[in-house]
Amino acid sequence: MQSMFAAGLFAHQVALVTGGGSGIGLATARELTALGASVAICGRKMEKIEAGLAALAADGVPSERLFGGTCDIREPDQVAAFVGQVIERFGRIDVLVNNAGGQFPSPAETLSPRGWEAVIRNNLNGTFFMTREVATRAMIPAKRGRIVNVTAMVVRGFPGMSHTGAARAGVENLTRSLAIEWAAHGIRVNAVAPGNNIRSSGTAQYGEELLEVTRKATPLKRLGTPEEVARVIVFLSSTQNDFVTGAVWGIDGGQPLWGELWPIPEPEPQPEAKG
Ligand SMILES: CCCCCCC/C=C/C(=O)SCCNC(=O)CCNC(=O)[C@H](O)C(C)(C)COP(=O)(O)OP(=O)(O)OC[C@H]1O[C@@H](n2cnc3c(N)ncnc32)[C@H](O)[C@@H]1OP(=O)(O)O
Numbered sequence: 001m002q003s004m005f006a007a008g009l010f011a012h013q014v015a016l017v018t019g020g021g022s023g024i025g026l027a028t029a030r031e032l033t034a035l036g037a038s039v040a041i042c043g044r045k046m047e048k049i050e051a052g053l054a055a056l057a058a059d060g061v062p063s064e065r066l067f068g069g070t071c072d073i074r075e076p077d078q079v080a081a082f083v084g085q086v087i088e089r090f091g092r093i094d095v096l097v098n099n100a101g102g103q104f105p106s107p108a109e110t111l112s113p114r115g116w117e118a119v120i121r122n123n124l125n126g127t128f129f130m131t132r133e134v135a136t137r138a139m140i141p142a143k144r145g146r147i148v149n150v151t152a153m154v155v156r157g158f159p160g161m162s163h164t165g166a167a168r169a170g171v172e173n174l175t176r177s178l179a180i181e182w183a184a185h186g187i188r189v190n191a192v193a194p195g196n197n198i199r200s201s202g203t204a205q206y207g208e209e210l211l212e213v214t215r216k217a218t219p220l221k222r223l224g225t226p227e228e229v230a231r232v233i234v235f236l237s238s239t240q241n242d243f244v245t246g247a248v249w250g251i252d253g254g255q256p257l258w259g260e261l262w263p264i265p266e267p268e269p270q271p272e273a274k275g
């Protein structure tokens with residue numbers, strides 16, 4: 001695949017991509033390694049990480065530029081151990097892509113406390129634990145770094161998945177807070193918000209019928225690809241945009257502007273309040 005970026009843009013740089021064994025994370029790892037980066041990927045399941053490493057090796061990336069291991073981002077001890085391994089292996093971390101995440105559909109009224117917590121921990125807590133670990137151990141001491149958080153398109157709320165909507169909105173706000181707190185350390189913090197309309201290993205679980213609903217609700221009338229999301233992540237991870245920080249960049253075919261986001265029952269007309 002021909003890259004839109006200059007060859008060697010990430011030479012001698014190290015990127016950590018969470019959830020890098022599949023989907024958007026793997027597409028990001030492929031683009032970064034193609035541009036010369038050394039890349040570390042993590043996820044909960046070793047078989048996904050092995051498949052990701054195999055795909056990168058098949059692209060021709062030498063093994064000395066690759067590292068992968070299991071790490072559940074919800075567990076601070078596992079995060080600390082993984083970040084330590086990456087620093088031991090490569091000596092630095094220039095780029096962190098917080099891509100790991102996910103949820104399940106559920107109406108708010110039947111969501112159990114543990115179900116709510118599982119999704120908040122997966123998307124909000126995990127992103128914070130990883131971000132702080134990488135910043136304090138690698139980026140703040142080095143006085144440089146770029147962090148890109150992968151959230152979701154939540155500007156219209158997320159009816160039917162309110163837990164993830166709340167968690168992703170939290171990550172967007174965290175992005176803005178840390179962009180300010182860590183500006184003095186030479187760290188830029190941005191986010192990308194994929195629409196609910198990217199065809200990936202992640203959305204495959206929702207089925208073709210729902211994907212068709214979301215395609216129809218997209219002004220560009222097609223689904224996006226993990227590579228299209230990855231290109232924006234890579235741009236924000238690069239040194240080619242050093243004046244961009246605290247931004248949330250949508251990649252959604254115009255979806256926030258129009259159309260039904262998720263097929264939940266249409267609200268009933270409500271009577272005017274009396275008195
Ligand atoms: C085409 C339409 C497009 C829609 C696209 C929407 C845009 C977003 C796309 C993506 O995000 S792509 C990525 C997709 N991948 C995933 O979403 C998978 C992620 N899921 C997980 O990783 C896990 O399921 C989880 C959310 C982290 C939860 O795992 P955990 O191991 O913590 O959970 P458990 O211990 O099993 O359960 C805890 C608690 O949660 C309840 N729960 C878990 N799964 C479900 C479910 N599918 N439905 C309802 N409830 C669920 C579970 O019941 C537990 O609660 P209690 O029963 O104990 O009260």
Ligand SMILES: NC(=O)C1=CN([C@@H]2O[C@H](COP(=O)(O)OP(=O)(O)OC[C@H]3O[C@@H](n4cnc5c(N)ncnc54)[C@H](OP(=O)(O)O)[C@@H]3O)[C@@H](O)[C@H]2O)C=CC1
Pocket residue numbers: 018019020021022023024025042043044045046048071072073074099100101102103122126150151152153193194195196197198199200201202203226
């Ligand atoms: N595709 C889409 O349309 C959209 C995607 N997104 C978000 O983009 C990101 C990538 O999604 P996508 O590539 O589509 O889907 P995938 O399911 O392929 O990617 C999610 C990755 O995150 C990893 N992961 C999930 N939870 C954890 C955890 N607790 N610790 C470590 N790794 C974890 C998974 O690996 P493992 O299971 O091995 O842990 C997997 O590799 C996710 O955050 C997703 O929610 C947001 C909006 C839309």
